[in-house]
Amino acid sequence: MAEDIYLDHAATTPLRREVQETLDEILSTTFGNASSIHSFGQDAKRLLEESREVIASCIGANPDEIIFTSGGTESDNLAIRGTALAQKDKGNHIITTTVEHHAVLNCCKALESEGFEVTYVPVNNECLVDPTRIAGAIRPETILVTTMFANNETGAIQPVAEIGELAGKEGVVFHTDAVQAAGKLPVNVEDLQVDLLSLSGHKIYGPKGVGALYVRRGTPLHPLFCGGHHEGAVRPGTENVPGIAAFAKAMEIVIEELPESGTRLRLLKEKLASGLIEIISGVRRNGSKDTDKSLPNILNMSIEGVDGESLLLNLDLMGIAVSTGSACTSGATDPSHVLLAMALPPQLAQSSLRFSFGRDNTEAHVERLLELLPDIVARLRRVSAVRLKDRPGSVQT
Ligand SMILES: Cc1ncc(COP(=O)(O)O)c(C=O)c1O
Known part of the structure; x- marks a missing residue:
């Protein structure tokens, strides 16, 4: 047959062998809560922070700029809604494109029903957005531009660095969903001039249900959940240390292979x-x-x-x-x-x-x-x- x-x-993607080994090992050896101060907790905390360093170094960020989440969908929601809530006194306008993943589009739609205004910038027949159309849509009350790095249906790579530069000049926070781009293209937050960037573990031979949001130092973000002070108080909830360590392992390997x-x-x-x-x-x-x-x-x-x-x-x-x-x-x-x-x-x-x-x-x-x-x-x-x-x-x- x-x-x-x-x-x-x-x-x-399927879990790769090395990632599965990392996952199995940590599941069976390191069960502590990374917030506990005894040695069980500190072992978990050490793994968590090592993983944060790995993810940060893979995208040219500082470790304290990485927030672990449950995946791409949560990272997108935290970036968009988190910015909207944190900056609602400054403005109520968001710019995105017509070809975003539903994690972005439906978050924007929900915010529209809560009084925010969203401009959906169209793409050309190759699925590409024109950065000048994004810049042209920026107005005094614009608080966020969110455009994906690479499209999940067509693979189109958006001119993210150009959009980042234009948004930066206007002082508008810029988010990109790099869920499909990571592991296929170099992703560097400085080159891309992004303030927020979403990643997901399961698209890069890592586990499902784990991801990260890069948050540039000084970018205001409101948490989506009420809870403790995990992840810089932006993402409350006991961290999924085995999943996070396996995600970091997967990321390290895909970057090496590029x-x-x-x-x-x-x-x-x-x-x-x-x-x-x-x-x-x-x-x-x-x-x-x-x-x-x-x-x-x-x-x-x-x-x-x-x-x-x-x-x-x-x-x-x-x-x-x-x-x-x-x-x-x-x-x-x-x-x-x-x-x-x-x-x-x-x-x-x-x-x-x-x-x-x-x-x-x-x-x-x-x-x-x-x-x-x-x-x-x-x-x-x-x-x-x-x-x-x-x-x-x-x-x-
Ligand atoms: C571009 C893009 N963003 C976000 C997501 C959602 O990621 P997750 O499945 O980790 O929630 C996906 C998954 O298909 C995607 O392709």
Whole structure:
């Protein structure tokens, strides 16, 4: 039987062996509460602070600027709502883009219902935002700009450093969601000129349910929870020390492996993109082809005349896992908000697949996909042609 092929690393990644070992060891040896002053607590505290140093050094930050959270969603919420609450006397206006992850978009929507105003800056047909449009939206009451570093559906890399510079000149706090970018691109908070930056463990071969928010010294932030004085009193709650140490281990390794891993992943992605365009008619690539404008591991393609979900299910039956969009929206029948924001017609947006590569993928995986997809597409196109022909009132030719 052919081996299963996992091509959904943007949704989540498997734990890598070294990370699993770290996790197992700490779970079985270091159970103390990092806030306790006895030696059990101090052992946990030491691991916590070592992990903080690792994460900080991976992104060019100071250890006291790292707040551990339960993952990307919480980091985004803490950054956005935390800024809104901390700066509500200064202003009520937030700027973001139309293609953010729902962790950002829905947080912004919730704040709108609480009296904040949000400007959603559009993107072009490559999913890229123009920094001057962000700058043009800044007004005296703007308290936050939040734009993602790399898009989870198309892999588009936003001009974050330019946006950071423009926001900084206006004295506006700047947040970026670097959940997909971390481990695929160098992430340095000074180069990017960010005040707040979100990270997540499970996208980089670390555990689920753990992440971090970088908070530049002096950036006002209101906690989302009431509780004790953990994490600089910004994120109350006993720290998940095993998860945090495993996250730090995962981060350390993915950073060490850059840029070799990026080169390898990009080769696989380009092989699949050119192969699909060559062997299947009516295929289009969604997002930029430029290497500096798209992540090395995410490829989004629309295949005319077939439903993305049907393709996904057919591939799944053959042991190949891909996605039709972001994991958080799968199950919903609406086309992706990201593809629609890039002005893709709804039908093409419904016909899209996201392939996201990871460290275990090989050229043989791409070849297998190229071998299987043409037949699946041809079969699904035949079925949908018959359905259209039989639909009452449809024109028969
Ligand atoms: C860009 C982006 N931001 C945030 C998140 C949420 O991260 P988490 O799953 O750790 O809550 C994801 C996960 O899909 C993501 O891709």
